[in-house]
Structure formats: structure tokens, C-alpha cells
Amino acid sequence: MTQGRVLSLSRRLALAVVAGLLAWAGAAKLGDPSRFAADIANYRLVPPLLAAMAAVYLPWLEIALATGLLVPRLRAVARLFALGLLLVFCAALASAWARGLDIRCGCFGGADGGASAAQALARNAVLATLLFWGGARSVRLSSRGLTQINSRDAKG
Amino acid sequence: MSPSAPRLALFLLAVPLAPALATAWLHPRRPDWQALVSGSAPANAHELSLADVRARAPDALWIDARPAANFAAGSVPGALSLHQDDWETGFTALVDAWDGARPLVVYCGSADCRASAEVAERLRRDLGDARVYVLRGGWEAWKAAQGGGVSR
Numbered sequence: 001m002t003q004g005r006v007l008s009l010s011r012r013l014a015l016a017v018v019a020g021l022l023a024w025a026g027a028a029k030l031g032d033p034s035r036f037a038a039d040i041a042n043y044r045l046v047p048p049l050l051a052a053m054a055a056v057y058l059p060w061l062e063i064a065l066a067t068g069l070l071v072p073r074l075r076a077v078a079r080l081f082a083l084g085l086l087l088v089f090c091a092a093l094a095s096a097w098a099r100g101l102d103i104r105c106g107c108f109g110g111a112d113g114g115a116s117a118a119q120a121l122a123r124n125a126v127l128a129t130l131l132f133w134g135g136a137r138s139v140r141l142s143s144r145g146l147t148q149i150n151s152r153d154a155k156g
Numbered sequence: 157m158s159p160s161a162p163r164l165a166l167f168l169l170a171v172p173l174a175p176a177l178a179t180a181w182l183h184p185r186r187p188d189w190q191a192l193v194s195g196s197a198p199a200n201a202h203e204l205s206l207a208d209v210r211a212r213a214p215d216a217l218w219i220d221a222r223p224a225a226n227f228a229a230g231s232v233p234g235a236l237s238l239h240q241d242d243w244e245t246g247f248t249a250l251v252d253a254w255d256g257a258r259p260l261v262v263y264c265g266s267a268d269c270r271a272s273a274e275v276a277e278r279l280r281r282d283l284g285d286a287r288v289y290v291l292r293g294g295w296e297a298w299k300a301a302q303g304g305g306v307s308r
Contacts, residue, residue, distance in 0.1 A: 032185045035240075038277065042270040052187035056180040060172030068168050077164045100268065 015079070015134035018127055019069040022082065026062030028109035029055070039106025043092050044099075061085070069134075079135045086128050093117045093124070185281075203273075203290045204261070206301050213259040213289060219250065219279070221264045221271040222295065232263065232298055238275055247282070256286075263291035263298065 029036045037055035041048050065085065068078025093105065097117040105120040180186055209216060218235035220227045227237040236253060238246035254260070260279060264271035272290045279288045291297065 030179065030183075033179055033183055034185045034187050034277070034281075035274065037187045038270065038274050049192040052189070052192050053180075055187065056183075057172055057176040060175045060179070061169070064168055064171045074164055074168060077161060077168055081165070081168060 011134045011136060014130040015069045015075070018082065018130050018134065019066040021127060022062045022069070023066035025108050026059040026066065029059040029062075029106075031109055033059075036106060036109060042106075043096050045092060045095065076135065079131055083128060083131050086124050086131070090121055090124050090128075093121050097121070203292045205292045206297055209261050209289065209291060213261060213287070216259045216261040216289070217250075217254055219260055219262040219275065220295075221262050221275040222269075226265065226295075231295075235263075238262075238279075240271065240274060240278075243278075259287040259289060261289045261291055263294045266294045266296040267292065269294060 033052075033055045036059070037048070037052040040046065040051035040054055046054070061081075062085070065078045065082045068074035069082065071078075089107070094117070105117065107120050107123070180189070204212065218232040219238045220231045220235045221238060221240070222231075223239055224237055224242070227235075227239075231237070236246065236250050238250055250260075260276075260283075262272040262276045262279070264275075272294060276288045276290050279286060293300075
């Protein structure tokens with residue numbers, strides 16, 4: 001197996017790991033939208049109504065992005081959105097941490113045992129790294145346009 | 157970016173809308189939209205100071221919403237531990253101990269924690285017409301009122 005093939009497989013594996021975690025995070029939150037809404041509201045960054053709307057939308061968005069990471073035609077866009085989502089989560093967590101709020105992360109519903117902000121930030125940093133790594137070829141070839149990259153992914 | 161990228165982006169953002177609407181409308185644990193829209197969602201409506209608890213709910217059953225380790229280190233005398241992450245165990249113990257009439261007062265670590273509000277909200281949902289309150293200031297307020305430390 002060539003080095004290029006190994007790199008390509010490892011990048012796909014990285015994206016698959018992120019997709020799995022995103023899907024798990026979304027599915028875990030779907031069990032109790034009210035609780036997730038409370039988790040979001042606890043960050044005290046958005047009003048309760050907006051928190052509740054996010055609580056019913058975000059889990060499905062995470063599942064859609066997880067699926068998109070596995071579909072060649074959607075992979076590049078899903079990766080960008082997933083990175084953006086992680087960035088937003090990190091900003092919210094850092095803000096809560098900086099304000100000394102003693103709150104649940106809410107990242108995986110109740111399935112992560114109520115990870116602290118620091119733990120969740122570290123986990124998000126790992127996921128962002130995997131997303132960067134998984135899309136490294138797309139970034140390098142970005143001057144050729146997403147369509148070309150997607151068609152290469154579809155063939156590969 | 158290729159011309160199809162914005163369409164793909166819109167597609168990815170739009171796909172979750174239908175299941176999200178179904179969740180908002182049909183999920184048994186959906187948010188209380190009516191209260192949220194009218195602005196009457198109880199943020200602190202059921203929050204009582206320790207003095208209020210003594211005056212309005214002197215026979216209250218105390219519920220400790222902190223993690224089990226904190227509960228073991230010290231709690232309000234007679235309190236039951238009920239943490240979100242081990243709900244079944246704590247809730248069963250509560251149902252066994254509660255007579256259905258006593259008010260419930262939930263507390264967590266301090267004024268900054270939200271576990272007590274979350275547990276109280278869940279208890280209201282699971283127990284129907286129970287009188288469920290949150291102790292303002294939580295365990296820190298209780299300790300301060302006892303002169304620094306009460307544990308069992």
C-alpha cells in the first residue's frame with residue numbers, strides 16, 4: 001500500500017470518527033429536548049426561546065452534518081459547517097468557563113456524564129484537529145474548486 | 157468555491173428543519189412553547205430563599221441535585237440525592253420517601269449552578285401537580301445560614 005493511499009485512508013477514517021461522534025451527540029440530545037434547551041439556556045448567551053429553538057434544531061443538524069461527512073458530494077461543505085459548529089461550541093464553553101459558570105456541557109445530552117467546560121473544550125479541539133486532518137487534501141487543492149474536489153472524492 | 161457549494165450548504169441547513177419541526181411539535185419532552193413565547197416560562201418563579209422555605213414550606217422534603225460525591229460530603233439533614241445523571245435511582249428513592257403532599261425543595265451547589273432548576277423542572281413534569289421549589293443560593297446559602305457548615 002502506498003504512502004498516499006495510507007494518508008487518504010487515515011483522512012477518511014478521521015472524518016468517519018468525527019461523523020460518528022456528531023451522530024452520537026445529536027442522537028443523545030434528541031431524547032430530551034427540554035433538558036438540552038435548559039443546558040443551552042444555562043450558558044446565558046441567548047434568550048430561553050432561542051435556546052429552545054436551537055435545542056430542537058441542533059441535534060438534527062449534527063446528524064445531517066455527520067451524514068454529510070460520509071457523502072462525497074457533501075463532504076467539503078459538511079466539514080466547513082462542522083468546523084463552524086465546533087467553533088461556536090468552543091466559544092460558548094470558553095465564555096462559560098471565563099464567567100465561572102458551574103454548568104453541564106450539554107454536548108452529549110446526559111451521555112457524557114456532564115463533562116466540564118475544560119473537558120469539552122479539549123474534546124472539541126481534538127475533533128477540530130481530526131476535521132482539519134480529514135480535509136487536508138481539500139484545503140491543498142482548494143484553488144481547483146469544490147466541484148473538482150468532490151468529483152475526486154466521488155471517484156476515490 | 158463552485159456554484160453548487162451554496163446550494164449544498166443550503167441543503168445541509170434545510171434538511172434538519174423538517175425533523176426539528178416534528179420534534180418541536182410532537183416530542184413528549186418538547187419545550188413549553190406557549191410559556192416561552194408568552195415570556196411566562198418560570199425562570200425563577202419557584203425560587204425561594206431559605207427564610208421563605210422555612211416560612212412557606214417548613215415540612216419540605218429536601219432534594220440534593222449535586223453530584224453524589226458532594227452529597228456524601230455533606231447535605232441538608234434528611235435530604236435525598238437526585239442527580240440528573242442517575243435519575244432512575246434517585247427518583248425511585250424519592251417516590252418511596254415522598255407522601256405526595258409535602259413540598260419539595262431542590263438545591264445545588266451555589267447561586268451559579270443550574271442543576272436544581274433542571275431537576276425541579278423535571279420533577280414538575282414527572283410528578284404533575286407537586287409543589288417543587290428551588291433554594292436560592294443553594295448549598296452555600298444553607299451552609300452560611302448554619303454558620304459555616306452542616307453535614308451529616
